[in-house]
Amino acid sequence: MAESGVIPIALDTATGNVRPLLHEIRHALTRLLNTGEPTVIDLGALPLSETELEQLQAQLGKGEVRAELHALGVSLIQETRYSGVWLIRHMNESQESAGMFIEISKMPELLYAQMEDIQDGLGRLEHELNEQPPF
Template sequence: MPALSSIPVRVQTMPCGTTDCGNAVPILHEVRHALERLIATGEGTQIDLNAIPFGPEDEAHLLAVLGVGEVRATIDALGPTHVQETAIPGVWLIDYRITEDQRLALHLDIGDIPEILRTQRQDLDTALTTLDARLTSAQDRAPFEY
């Protein structure tokens, strides 16, 4: 009986950077489970599409199925981040880019509102102080004349 090491094995891989890796449908099932969890518990989910083999055809397929919703926002912090609601309520596409318009990350955020759009707690802690300072400054100015 021959040893396993004597059996020739050839591994063929598909270059995912140029084709379909077959991961759009599994991601869509993951989105479905995340929506069920959101509805049942209120718990949101974030799916990092850069963390899995995901070719251009996968992305095109996924985006075609999810569609485009009505809400979009752009955040300017270290480069533009584009937030796009999909046609599926509660499913958001987040495209993080650097100033050269190179993609850093692509996420799906399943939740009532994308986490990136929520006010950070530490920012809320300074909100009243900031507003009070601005109110004081506004009161010190001459009244606006019509």
């Protein structure tokens, strides 16, 4: 049988996981309110189609806060229209997606200053104050 020249195309098959994921986010928000316990959901570990990721992002919307980190690639942190629900996308140095997460917390862990970094900052400030003449 001769080849017909047909190229197979992968279809974007729906998994039906958007609504259950939204319920999981609702439960996580309730837990955050009741206990203060944050939740992180790794979207890359879930069977979601590209269309479903877009549907999820549209449902979550965008809130008032957006942060961008530059460390071994760019990390974009976007508050959703639901306070306490954050969409986090990590990109590698080649600007390829390296991970996508939903974090349910008062503030994403990634935005907290690390004690080691605070210590370094204090050391730099003290050094600069000792090196500079008084104002």
